[in-house]
Amino acid sequence: MYRESTITTRAGVAGNSRLTGSTALALLLLLAAEGLTVPFIGQLVGPHVFIGMLLIPPVLLKLASTGYRFGRYYTGSQAYRLKGPPSLPMRVLAPGVVLTTVALFATGVALTLAGPEDGGSLKFLHKASFIAWFALMTVHVLGHILEVPSLAMPDWRRSGGREATLAGSGLRLTLLGATVVAGLTLALATISIADPWLSASLSG
Numbered sequence: 001m002y003r004e005s006t007i008t009t010r011a012g013v014a015g016n017s018r019l020t021g022s023t024a025l026a027l028l029l030l031l032a033a034e035g036l037t038v039p040f041i042g043q044l045v046g047p048h049v050f051i052g053m054l055l056i057p058p059v060l061l062k063l064a065s066t067g068y069r070f071g072r073y074y075t076g077s078q079a080y081r082l083k084g085p086p087s088l089p090m091r092v093l094a095p096g097v098v099l100t101t102v103a104l105f106a107t108g109v110a111l112t113l114a115g116p117e118d119g120g121s122l123k124f125l126h127k128a129s130f131i132a133w134f135a136l137m138t139v140h141v142l143g144h145i146l147e148v149p150s151l152a153m154p155d156w157r158r159s160g161g162r163e164a165t166l167a168g169s170g171l172r173l174t175l176l177g178a179t180v181v182a183g184l185t186l187a188l189a190t191i192s193i194a195d196p197w198l199s200a201s202l203s204g
Contacts, residue, residue: 021151054183100133
C-alpha cells in the first residue's frame with residue numbers, strides 16, 4: 001500500500017511538472033506574439049489588449065502549478081522533497097517574477113479600463129512593471145528553456161512507452177486547452193473596452 005501510494009505521488013509530481021512545462025510553452029508563444037505588438041503599440045493597441053486579456057487565464061494556471069509545487073515542497077511532501085527544489089538562482093528570482101507578473105497584468109487591465117485620458121500614472125506603472133518583468137523573465141526563461149520541451153512534449157505523443165503515457169495526460173491537456181479557451185472568451189468579451197484606445201491611436 002505504501003509503495004503504491006509513493007508511486008502515485010511521484011506520478012503526481014511528474015504530472016505537475018508536465019503541466020507547468022506545457023503551460024510555459026504556450027505562454028512563450030503567446031508572449032512572443034504580445035511582444036511583437038510592443039514596438040508598434042500605437043498601431044497595434046487592439047491586438048496588444050486582446051492578447052493581453054487572452055494571456056490572463058494561462059498565466060494564472062502557470063502561477064497555480066508552480067505555487068502548488070512550492071506549497072507541497074515546503075509543507076514536507078516526500079515526493080516533492082525527493083524531486084528537489086529549483087536551482088538557488090531560480091528560487092531567488094521567483095518572488096520577483098511573480099510580483100512583476102501580477103503588477104504587469106494588473107496595471108495593464110487597470111490602464112485598459114481607465115482609458116487614454118485617465119491613465120497617465122497607470123501608463124507609467126505599466127511601463128515600469130514591464131521593464132522590471134522583462135529583465136527578470138529573460139533570466140527566468142533562460143534558466144528553464146532547455147527543460148521545457150522535454151516536459152511539455154511527452155503528453156502530446158501517442159507513442160513512446162511509459163514516459164509518454166503518464167496517467168492524466170488527457171486531463172492536463174484539457175486543462176491547458178480550457179484556460180486558452182477561457183482567455184479567448186475573456187478577450188472577446190472585453191474587446192470593446194479597447195475602443196477608446198483605438199480611437200486615440202487613430203486620432204493621434
